Each structure stands twice: as C-alpha cells, then as structure tokens.
Amino acid sequence: MLQLQSIREHQEDIITGLKKRNIDATSLVNEIVQLDEKRRHTQAQLDNTLAESNTLSKEIGMLFKSGKAQEANVLKKKSGALKEDSKKLGDLLNETAQSLQKLLYQLPNIPHESVPSGSSEDDNEEVFREGNVPVLHDKALPHWDLAKKYDIIDFELGVKISGAGFPVYKGKGAKLQRALISYFLDKNSEAGYTEVQVPHLVNEASGFGTGQLPDKEGQMYHITEDNLYLIPTAEVPVTNMLREEILKPDEFPVRYTAYTPCFRREAGSYGAHVRGLNRLHQFDKVEIVRVEYPENSYNALDGMVEHVKSILRELKLPYRILRLCGADLGFTSALTYDFEVFSTAQDRWLEISSVSNFETYQASRLKLRYKDENGKSQLAHTLNGSALALPRVLAGILENYQTVDGIKIPEALIPYCGFDTID
Known part of the structure; x- marks a missing residue:
C-alpha cells in the first residue's frame, strides 16, 4: 500500500x-x-x-x-x-x-524505473537466456502422455477424487516430486535461508497484509464459516510472520524458505496451454522470502535471481528470464523477473518462478518496520520468489529428459530419488 x-x-x-x-x-x-x-x-x-x-x-x-x-x-x-x-x-x-x-x-504499487511499458505479456523484456534445448527423438511425447505411459501421474484419478486440476502422483512420480521439494529446500538452506513450516490456511488480515486481498479474492479458496483462506503461495503466511514487528539491526537480512501446497481457483482457461501440469488448482512450491533495508533490496533481488539461476543450471534445464512490463506486473510488485523453462515436447516456454521486489508496499500494509540510526521507525522492503514451483519444473524434466528407453533423472536429483531412470 x-x-x-x-x-x-x-x-x-x-x-x-x-x-x-x-x-x-x-x-x-x-x-x-x-x-x-x-x-x-x-x-x-x-x-x-x-x-x-x-x-x-x-x-x-x-x-x-x-x-x-x-x-x-x-x-x-x-x-x-x-x-x-x-x-x-x-x-x-x-x-x-x-x-x-x-x-x-485499489491503488497498485508504482513500477520501478527499469520496468518496461507495455500492454500485454508480449511486451515483457527478455534479459537472459541459458542452456541448450535438447533434440528429442521422433516419438517424443508431452508430459501428460509420458505420465500415463509410465504411470507416474494420474490426472483422471484426481478428477474422480476432487475435480480437474488435482493430479495424483504415483510411484516414481511421487518420489520425484518429493525429491524436488527436498532438493529445493536444501539449496535454499545452503544459501542462508531459514526453513520454516507454516499454516496452509490464513486469516483475512494476512491476505490483506501481502496484497492477495482484495485484489485476488476471486482466485482464493475461501472457507466462509471460519473466514479463512487456503494459501495461494507460501509468501502469504511466511511474510505475515513479521506483521506488526519492529526489526532490530542484527535481524537483517531476514531470509526464510518454506515448502507448501498452493491452492488457486484458476477458472476459465482451456486448451493445450493448460493441459497436464501446466495449470493446476493444487500444486507444490518452495518459496524464498526476504526482508531488507531499503538501500539493499535491489542487491538482494539480484542475489535471488542468481540463486534461482544456480538451481536451474544444476538441473541442466534450458531457461530464460523476463523482466515483466507494467501491464503484466503483479498488483503489489515494483519489479518482477519471471523464469521460464523451455518445454521441448510442447515447443513452448513455461513459467516456473517469479522473483519480485515489493519495496515498502507490503510493509506498509503489514506495519513491518525497523528503527533507523536516529531511532525513527521506517518501513522495510519485502521480496519473494519461487525456488521453485514444482509442476512445470517437473513437466520440463519429464519432457526434456525423455529418451526412447525412458526418462532420465537429472544428476543433481539422483541422490534424492534413489533411482536414475523412469522406465
């Protein structure tokens, strides 16, 4: 605000x-x-x-x-x-x-001076690209067909239990999902983020604190009897841990990481671009959250971008980074970088992470402050990023690592999975 x-x-x-x-x-x-x-x-x-x-x-x-x-x-x-x-x-x-x-x-955050103008996502600015797109065999499949072929994700069973957008992970698919969560958390912990486990339901004050309410109210699952909301991202409960706090100098920088399931209604889209794991109502994500002094927040944002890069390099996935234009920028963000992995079988880019600086916008709502050198209360800067969102990372791995004989597991994940191939 x-x-x-x-x-x-x-x-x-x-x-x-x-x-x-x-x-x-x-x-x-x-x-x-x-x-x-x-x-x-x-x-x-x-x-x-x-x-x-x-x-x-x-x-x-x-x-x-x-x-x-x-x-x-x-x-x-x-x-x-x-x-x-x-x-x-x-x-x-x-x-x-x-x-x-x-x-x-009703007033969104002011875009940072580096944010490009634009009228749609087509005006987002590509600022970085890395990794080689693999050449697949002639009978390469998209991940939803691979999931069925190897019986690792059951989309129809999810429909039976809950409805569309709630997949069931099975066998090596479930183990690979768990491996990714552990791997991401370990990488974030090694980078100095403190792991926390947080509630998956939040109250109205938490939704307003990070800006999901009233802007994204229609995208959140609401439990009306208790007036609680299922979280759309771990950003909400993790950042609200610091609501109405006055931080001390020795507490900076604040760095947290958390794994949570995420719940989004995501209604009204159909077609190949939302098939399989491309868009879900429930999905897993590992988040990183930072609170910084204002003068250091953009250095911290650059550090978060480099951190996500390092993970994708280890996974050896081809990716690019976009600086979002004003029209595509989130309501609360001053500057956002989107990471997209290339899905070879689908021949398209899939968003897997957003890394954002909110400057004082969330802190103003949260009343999250610190004392400056003169003893005066000042608003801190908040930042967050996905490190990483699992569904499309998993889709990218399944599609880009497929061979005639099966799906190879990225080398970095083998110790977490306990196997090196899905066949």
Missing part, C-alpha cells in the same frame, strides 16, 4: 508511474487526496473539540469547589454539547478513514 504522505507530495509522479501499468489513476489519486484532506480536517476539529471539552471539565470542577454551582451548571450544558459534537466527529473520522483505506487498497 502506498503511503498517504507520499501520495500527497508526489501526486503527478504516482499518476505518471502507474501509466506503465496502462492505468489512468488521476481520478483515484485525486479522490484519495481529497478524502485525506477531509480526514485531517475532521481530526483537527475533533482534537480541538476534545481539548475544549477537557478545559471546560477542569473549569467546572474548580467552580463547584468554589461554591459557584450556577455557573458550573451553565458550563455543564456546554460541555454536554461538546461531547455530542466529539462523538459525531469521531464517527465521521472513522467512516472517512475506512473509506480512505478502501481507496488505498
């Missing part, structure tokens, strides 16, 4: 910045500024009324002590009127503050 002081002082810069998202925020920014003026004016009126009421209360007490009951009773009537005024002003202030908060939730 953008801070009110920043909006007041940099209205034109914010409006200009949001044009990268193809958003004309002029009317929304103006409405926020006007409503904030009303809030501040109402607060000043309330403060003056309360101060006058307190002064009268002291005068009334002194008059009664002096035996001037008649004069005191006159002032009591005035004091009663002031109390009524203060209640009305307090109600107006609360109503105005709530309306202002709703408007602030």
Whole structure:
C-alpha cells in the first residue's frame, strides 16, 4: 500500500508511474487526496473539540469547589454539547478513514524505473537466456502422455477424487516430486535461508497484509464459516510472520524458505496451454522470502535471481528470464523477473518462478518496520520468489529428459530419488 504522505507530495509522479501499468489513476489519486484532506480536517476539529471539552471539565470542577454551582451548571450544558459534537466527529473520522483505506487498497504499487511499458505479456523484456534445448527423438511425447505411459501421474484419478486440476502422483512420480521439494529446500538452506513450516490456511488480515486481498479474492479458496483462506503461495503466511514487528539491526537480512501446497481457483482457461501440469488448482512450491533495508533490496533481488539461476543450471534445464512490463506486473510488485523453462515436447516456454521486489508496499500494509540510526521507525522492503514451483519444473524434466528407453533423472536429483531412470 502506498503511503498517504507520499501520495500527497508526489501526486503527478504516482499518476505518471502507474501509466506503465496502462492505468489512468488521476481520478483515484485525486479522490484519495481529497478524502485525506477531509480526514485531517475532521481530526483537527475533533482534537480541538476534545481539548475544549477537557478545559471546560477542569473549569467546572474548580467552580463547584468554589461554591459557584450556577455557573458550573451553565458550563455543564456546554460541555454536554461538546461531547455530542466529539462523538459525531469521531464517527465521521472513522467512516472517512475506512473509506480512505478502501481507496488505498485499489491503488497498485508504482513500477520501478527499469520496468518496461507495455500492454500485454508480449511486451515483457527478455534479459537472459541459458542452456541448450535438447533434440528429442521422433516419438517424443508431452508430459501428460509420458505420465500415463509410465504411470507416474494420474490426472483422471484426481478428477474422480476432487475435480480437474488435482493430479495424483504415483510411484516414481511421487518420489520425484518429493525429491524436488527436498532438493529445493536444501539449496535454499545452503544459501542462508531459514526453513520454516507454516499454516496452509490464513486469516483475512494476512491476505490483506501481502496484497492477495482484495485484489485476488476471486482466485482464493475461501472457507466462509471460519473466514479463512487456503494459501495461494507460501509468501502469504511466511511474510505475515513479521506483521506488526519492529526489526532490530542484527535481524537483517531476514531470509526464510518454506515448502507448501498452493491452492488457486484458476477458472476459465482451456486448451493445450493448460493441459497436464501446466495449470493446476493444487500444486507444490518452495518459496524464498526476504526482508531488507531499503538501500539493499535491489542487491538482494539480484542475489535471488542468481540463486534461482544456480538451481536451474544444476538441473541442466534450458531457461530464460523476463523482466515483466507494467501491464503484466503483479498488483503489489515494483519489479518482477519471471523464469521460464523451455518445454521441448510442447515447443513452448513455461513459467516456473517469479522473483519480485515489493519495496515498502507490503510493509506498509503489514506495519513491518525497523528503527533507523536516529531511532525513527521506517518501513522495510519485502521480496519473494519461487525456488521453485514444482509442476512445470517437473513437466520440463519429464519432457526434456525423455529418451526412447525412458526418462532420465537429472544428476543433481539422483541422490534424492534413489533411482536414475523412469522406465
């Protein structure tokens, strides 16, 4: 969430910045500024009324002590009127503050200066590419056919149990899935991230804290009776571990990693691009989360990008990195790099990771702060990334490592799997 002081002082810069998202925020920014003026004016009126009421209360007490009951009773009537005024002003202030908060939730983060303009994902900027695309045999198959051929993932059984988008992993498929989770967690731990296990259900405050609410409410599974949400990513519970905290200097940088299943409704898409593991309602992901001093957050973002690169190099998967344009940028992000692995059998790129810097946007919602050298509270910067999302990594491995005789296992995963081939 953008801070009110920043909006007041940099209205034109914010409006200009949001044009990268193809958003004309002029009317929304103006409405926020006007409503904030009303809030501040109402607060000043309330403060003056309360101060006058307190002064009268002291005068009334002194008059009664002096035996001037008649004069005191006159002032009591005035004091009663002031109390009524203060209640009305307090109600107006609360109503105005709530309306202002709703408007602030509608304003997305300002894109970083390096974010390219654009109108769709076609305008994302490729900034890096690495790895050789393997040449497959003539009868190479997409992963959904490989899964059926080797009986390692059962999509139909998942439909029977839950519905489309809930696959059942079997035999070596289940072991490979578990191996990837352990491998990713180990790589993240070696890089200095502390592993945590977190709840898979979060409350409304957590959803608002990281920006899933109200922006992505329709994509989340909601348990209405308890007003809890199934997490769309581990980013939500992990980052909310620090909600309303004031961090000490020796706690920086904060680095966490967590494995969780993720749940997304993902309704309305059909076709080959969402077949098999390409898009699911439930999938596994290993996440990395960082909290940094503002001056170090973009160095930290570069470090996260290099970390994800190192994992993909070990897996020997061909991949590329995109800097997302304004139109494709997430609501809360200032800068995002997407990693995509090349699926040889599908002849297309599959997104497997997003690494983002939210600057102070999430911290403002979370009230996540630190004390600067002058003892003043400042908002920290939050970052997160997938390291990695499993379904499309698994799809890439199955398709790119397939041979006539079976599917080879990447060398880095063999110690975790206990086997080197699926056949």
